[in-house]
Amino acid sequence: MIQIKAQSIYTPDRVSTQAFINIKHGKVLSIxxxxxxxxxxxxxxxxxxxxxxxxxxxxxxxxxxxxxxxxDQIWQVGRRLIELGITTFLPTIITSPLSAITNAMQIWLSGAPIGYNGAAIPGFHVEGPYLSLQKKGAHRQEFFRKPTPAEVSEWIPSNGIRMVTLAPELPGALEIISILSQRGILVSAGHSNASAEQVRRAMEAGISAGTHIFNAMGALDHRAANLVSVLLTEDHLKVGLIADGIHLAPEVVKIVQRCKGKGNIFLVSDAMAALGLSPGKYQLAGREVNVNETTARLEDGTLAGSILTATESLRNFVKFTQCSFEEALQCWTTTPAGMLHLENGGRLTIGQQADLVALDDHGRVAGTMIKGDWVFIAPWAKIEEKRIN
Known part of the structure; x- marks a missing residue:
């Protein structure tokens, strides 16, 4: 059995100070x-x-x-993301030929390499190609398509498709939303210029979230309600948010937090290939992206993802909104885990898989544990075991 005494333990529904967590056979025994x-x-x-x-x-x-x-490199990256405290992730496949999605499914179905000890990959987030040309962002419009049932016939959770972002106003989108949601796929509205009425019809069809709110969607208009309006005011819709201070101004992040409250925001990095590396030129689905110390942009200045880490996002969200650390933590743990209906992950409770992160007082990742094993310990961290009996 493993026993850890820590400064604080966040479940994250509650916090215990100077407490113990006891782990047996890779699961939480008690706290x-x-x-x-x-x-x-x-x-x-x-x-x-x-x-x-x-x-x-x-x-x-x-x-x-x-x-x-x-x-095919998802497992390689999964072994590195544990350095950032990520224990579960959805690799995101953005707008590209449909063959790219098929290829990704085949790779996922082949399974993790023997001895894999990285972050869990329950499947993919498919963002595109069913998006609005008016809100394309950094996506390649030559690959945009109108959705049809035939094209998504193999998109099921058991093939690795767990989340799909699409524009609900597209012809045929409502049927696809209904099909995918009934299969248990999380369907999210994004890269969209939809009106409020179009969004409400999409809600009836099965939309349950909005992708990176405010980004790549119609601006908030005090006379014409739209996707942003509905996302902010419908309590049961979850919203993704990039809290880097660049995609959204801090004040806007605070507006979202005030509107949505606890349990309805999932923080994301929307990071691209440059995450964890030095500034330079990188690729995003075949497009060159210029990366400096803070941003990733196409040649025309369009934001092309981010280089944000989860811990930076967590700190920023607390700073921008003045919410509690526990509330911010839910945005990276219980809320996204609940959206995917994960059996393990997102919380530390009795019987749950012991996936946890040790953070220092500056929010740095000192160590990451998966299934009760330390899979990453930072070189500077003081994590040493003592065996008894």
Whole structure:
């Protein structure tokens, strides 16, 4: 059995200070008081807080890998994302030929390599090609299409499709939303110029979220309600948000938090291949992206994802909104995990898989544990085991 004493333990529904978490066979046995066992490995972490592993629903690539171009590298990146505290993620395939999605499914179906100890990959987020030309963002419009049932016939969770972003105003979109949602796929509205009425019809069909709110959608208009209006005011719709201070002004992040409240926001990085690397030129689905210390942009200045980490996003969200750390933490843990109906991940409760992250007082990742094993320990971190019995 493993026993960890930490400065604080966030479940994240509640926080316990100077508490213990006891782990057996890779699952949480108890939280609060120390447990006894004939075989015990103890970690005393007085300088660190323990939080559930982060669940990332929108990431285009990292560490030099672009998932759309090279989906066979998802496992390689999964081994590195644990350095950032991510224990579950959806590699995002953006607008490209449909063959790219088929290829990604085949790679996922082949399974993780033997001995894989990286972040879990329950499937993909497919963002495009069913998007609005008026709100294309950094997507390649030559690959945009109108949705048909035949094209999505193989898009099912057991083939690795877990989330789909589309524009609900497109001809045929409502039928596709209904088909996908009935299969258990999370369908989100994004890259869209939809009116409020079009969004409400999409809600009836099965839309349950909005992708990176405010970005690549019609602006908030005080006389003409649209996608943003509905996302902000419909309580049961979840909204994705990029909290880098660039995609959205801090004040706008605060507006979203005030409108949506707890449990309705999922923070994402929307990161691209440059995440974790130095500034330079990188690829996003075949397009060259210029990356500096803070942003990723196409030649024309269009934002092309981000280089944001989960911990930076977490700190920014607290700073921008003045919400509690626990509320912000839910945006990276329980909310996205709940949206995917994950059996494991997103919380530290009895019986749950022990996926957790140790954070220092500056919000840096000191270590990441998956299934009760430390799969990453930062070189500077003080995480040492003591065996008893």
């Amino acid at each position: 609060g008081e120390p447990a006894t066992s004939d075989s015990l490995t103890v970690y005393d972490l007085p300088d660190y807080s323990l939080v559930p592993g982060f669940v990332e629903l929108q990431i285009n690539g990292a560490f030099g890998v672009d998932f759309t171009n090279t989906p």
